[in-house]
Amino acid sequence: MNIAILSQKPNIYSTRRLLQAGTERGHQVRIINHLRCKLVIEKNKPQVYYNQQSLEKIQAIIPRIGASVTFFGASVIKQFEMMGVHSTTGSESLLRARDKLRSLQLLSMSGLELPKTVFTNYTKNVQQLIESVGGVPLVIKLLEGTQGLGVVLAESTNAAESVIEAFNKIKTRIIVQEFIKESSGTDIRAFVIDGKVVAAMQRKAKDGEFRSNLHRGGTATLVALSPEQEMAAIRATEVMGLGVAGVDMLISNRGPLILEVNASPGLEGIEKATKQDVAGQIIQYLEKSLSNHSHATPTQGNSH
Ligand SMILES: Nc1ncnc2c1ncn2[C@@H]1O[C@H](COP(=O)(O)OP(=O)(O)O)[C@@H](O)[C@H]1O
Ligand SMILES: [Mg+2]
Numbered sequence: 001m002n003i004a005i006l007s008q009k010p011n012i013y014s015t016r017r018l019l020q021a022g023t024e025r026g027h028q029v030r031i032i033n034h035l036r037c038k039l040v041i042e043k044n045k046p047q048v049y050y051n052q053q054s055l056e057k058i059q060a061i062i063p064r065i066g067a068s069v070t071f072f073g074a075s076v077i078k079q080f081e082m083m084g085v086h087s088t089t090g091s092e093s094l095l096r097a098r099d100k101l102r103s104l105q106l107l108s109m110s111g112l113e114l115p116k117t118v119f120t121n122y123t124k125n126v127q128q129l130i131e132s133v134g135g136v137p138l139v140i141k142l143l144e145g146t147q148g149l150g151v152v153l154a155e156s157t158n159a160a161e162s163v164i165e166a167f168n169k170i171k172t173r174i175i176v177q178e179f180i181k182e183s184s185g186t187d188i189r190a191f192v193i194d195g196k197v198v199a200a201m202q203r204k205a206k207d208g209e210f211r212s213n214l215h216r217g218g219t220a221t222l223v224a225l226s227p228e229q230e231m232a233a234i235r236a237t238e239v240m241g242l243g244v245a246g247v248d249m250l251i252s253n254r255g256p257l258i259l260e261v262n263a264s265p266g267l268e269g270i271e272k273a274t275k276q277d278v279a280g281q282i283i284q285y286l287e288k289s290l291s292n293h294s295h296a297t298p299t300q301g302n303s304h
Pocket of ligand 2: 147
């Protein structure tokens with residue numbers, strides 16, 4: 001199979017592992033910097049140009065689109081989809097997953113538990129907003145944040161008020177969320193491929209920190225999921241329409257709470273903590289979807 005990894009960063013662990021896993025499984029794999037692609041749109045003839053060349057032989061793509069370039073990245077995926085190329089991440093699903101608020105709205109209506117979350121249009125009534133998530137401590141999140149940046153724990157009403165007012169003043173969109181104390185700085189990252197949890201780790205925040213992101217100094221260990229946690233991760237991925245996802249969950253007194261579903265989850269933490277060949281499983285997922293497709297009636301692109 002002819003596979004392209006869409007990535008701006010050829011040298012990071014995730015990209016290197018995908019390249020290696022694909023090559024080891026006998027595929028032709030190349031890395032394409034999606035930001036340098038040119039999309040040509042004309043009647044029934046979608047094309048992607050890269051270095052002045054039209055990309056025609058690619059059968060499958062593995063998008064690794066950074067959060068800051070979601071719009072362009074999703075447009076590149078869409079163009080490949082129109083050309084009938086298989087993708088581990090659909091363009092619509094990527095856009096959906098990158099909108100934190102919309103994702104929570106969708107997840108909340110799918111039988112999944114999540115921390116109570118409130119969103120307002122820069123409300124002046126901050127006191128009421130604080131009360132609506134049960135008071136302090138509470139968590140304030142930038143809608144556009146990733147890797148734990150832009151996630152703030154406000155322990156006192158004073159702190160909550162001043163942070164919320166500051167974000168409102170500079171017209172930055174935030175959500176306010178109930179703080180799940182009992183999770184005490186740990187969360188679970190379940191890696192889901194093709195409707196199955198292939199690896200799971202527990203992440204623990206460093207001392208004095210409540211965010212367990214590995215980018216914030218958290219540490220990861222292998223964990224066995226309860227059937228309830230496993231079901232929640234699979235359901236959340238299904239709701240988001242993703243073939244590959246990293247589902248973050250908090251363990252609470254009322255069961256697993258979905259925090260977010262990452263459409264481009266990193267491989268380094270999960271492979272090292274669990275010793276699983278996650279990259280290889282992503283390649284196998286592509287192999288399977290391509291062979292299913294070749295047995296079916298050929299169509300151009302997909303239904304998006
Ligand atoms: N409501 C909450 N209660 C307790 N801890 C939280 C809550 N929300 C987030 N956290 C902690 O902060 C981390 C980052 O939050 P998250 O919503 O996943 O943002 P990001 O997209 O930046 O990773 C989580 O992994 C978790 O450890
Ligand atoms: Mg997260």
